[in-house]
Amino acid sequence: MSRLVVVSNRVGAAKSSRPASEGGLAVALRAALQERGGVWFGWSGKVLASDYETPSMAEVGNITYATIDLNQRDYDDYYKGFANSTLWPLFHYRLDLAEFSRKTWAGYQRVNAHFAHRLQPLLRDTDTIWVHDYHFTLLAENLRSAGCKQKLGFFLHIPWPALPILAALPMHSEIVKALCAFDLLGFQTDEDLWCFQDYIRREAGGEVGKNGIIKAFGRVLRAKTFPIGVDTEVFAKMATESEGSKQVERLQKSLNNRDLIIGVDRLDYSKGLINRVEAFEHLLTTYPDNRGNVVFLQITPPSRGDVSDYVDIRHELEATAGRVNGTFAEYDWGPIRYLNKSFSRRVLAGFHRVSKVGLVTPFRDGMNLVAKEFVAAQSSEDPGVLVLSRFAGAARELDGALIVNPYDTEGVAERLQEALTMPLKARQDRWQSMYQAVAVNDVTTWRENFLQALKRGGRAR
Known part of the structure; x- marks a missing residue:
């Protein structure tokens, strides 16, 4: 050899x-x-x-x-x-x-x-x-x-x-x-x-x-x-093992039984982050029952901080998230948690597992492994729903996702509402199809x- x-x-x-x-x-x-x-x-x-x-x-x-x-x-x-x-x-x-x-x-x-x-x-x-x-x-x-x-x-x-x-x-x-x-x-x-x-x-x-x-x-x-x-089996095992970890327990306690939408992306203009926040804002505006009951956690580690376009996108994203929180937050609930920091893969696996919705909406992506990791991390008994951009390479394989156009903020909001209210059997069927794909093509x-x-x-x- x-x-x-x-x-x-x-x-x-x-x-x-x-x-x-x-x-x-x-x-x-x-x-x-x-x-x-x-x-x-x-x-x-x-x-x-x-x-x-x-x-x-x-x-x-x-x-x-x-x-x-x-x-x-x-x-x-x-x-x-x-x-x-x-x-x-x-x-x-x-x-x-x-x-x-x-x-x-x-x-x-x-x-x-x-x-x-x-x-x-x-x-x-x-x-x-x-x-x-x-x-x-x-x-x-x-x-x-x-x-x-x-x-x-x-x-x-x-x-x-x-x-x-x-x-x-x-x-x-x-x-x-x-x-x-x-x-x-x-x-x-x-x-x-x-x-x-x-x-x-x-x-x-x-x-x-x-x-x-x-x-x-x-x-x-x-x-x-x-x-x-992705390394499907390993990531699924990490997600299972991390359920009782200190970080995941802290997250769940802070949610106080609210539904969690999660996004995990490197800070980059290709990821559609500002449009994503605006779609979540539209969800709260159009479907007010979600106010006080849903939290959007966006984890965005910094990237290429010495390139001016990345400095600009960070400032715009922080301003947009701040505006949404200023509009909708209550004294006991903040709609968006924006974290400009990194976490280990083990912690992220646990965060994915306890999320009701994975929101992956790049404007253009070669594959997007976060989408596949979200699927790998889910529990077969109570899986979350993946909302996925049609412009991510992963959309060609993950037929159980709710496919969206990330430029259509109203359409993304509608799919988020569908994901949050989807019956258990439908979630299980969609997840099973996607998990089989990420397990075979690891x-x-x-x-x-x-x-x-x-x-x-x-x-x-």
């Missing part, structure tokens, strides 16, 4: 134990590395004033954790700039927020080349290399130019945009051409794959054949759909399906 080399923007902690805060993706990648042996390579998270140094290495069992630092210039141009101020908003259909700069594009090219240069000495001829996400779309092309012939796979965790959106990016052709240096491209949903294939046909003048075969830019590769899952299945497809395919040529 060949070694596995994982490349991601951030690297899992170099320890064999599994902290409760570690996500299912990190656990799945670590398990694959433990099974095959190999290297986990990426950014250390450190920004230095000086130039690059050699990678920091840590050996734990048969895994080598290798990280490199960024200098301030490359952090600003590559990470803060092109990756998160150009690709992220554009791939999430926010052209109004995307910044187009040749300076940050040069930084993105420079850092991808540098990562390839630092990774190459760590590679063996028989390695299988799995690259993750939009930070490293150029990595395979750089490695191929350096003579690397290993099998190279790429998985995009965020959406792939439609052709008219992607075409607004001045360097779209260079990025797609570089992606075609991989042997296998993985996307979250069929829609993402179709958008990529549409670009290949109409913009690149390439061919899309059977079994995902792509011919473009003088290369042959495969592109397929691999919807990512994160381990996703990982093995991708790696098996990469193993079966030939090298891009």
